[in-house]
Amino acid sequence: MGYWLLKSEPDVFGIDHLKGRHDQTEPWDGVRNYQARNMLRDQMRVGDLAFLYHSSCTVPGIVGIVQVVREGYPDASQFDPDAKYFDPKSSPASPRWYRVDVRYKRHMKRPLPLAELRTYASGPLADLPLLRKGNRLSVMPVTPEQWEFILALENR
DNA sequence: GCCAACGTTGGC
């Protein structure tokens, strides 16, 4: 099973909103970055777990856990001229952008602020892409070791 | 609001 971290602004895709949805499931769409696209399309599997991270807010950090319930399929918003994420260079015959569906699992027992995660940037979380300078990926892999370490932070 | 970092675009 794979582990991931999904980053979004809480106003755009927030954990409380997801929890309140029917089926507590939503497409993770609007990703327009090729590196992230490749992971959505090729690597994420049903059953994989992901930390949900809130960015561009008062306290950026990991707020909960979601599960992949549908594997990569074309992101419909790219074909809609009225959609924010419309891409005129894409076509249904050869879609450029993909999305997965994720389901709410749970909130963290407490939010894990970026500032706290950073204190382990030279230790157990040294290779976590989130902590690398200038990181802008909205989808990134997490190793099993990193996953377990971050989970354990909940109880501190 | 500022600014550093990054990805993308487009002229050549």
Added chain:
DNA sequence: GCCAACGTTGGC
């Protein structure tokens, strides 16, 4: 293929 310009991200 290079690289400057530009737009976006995201922490602070």
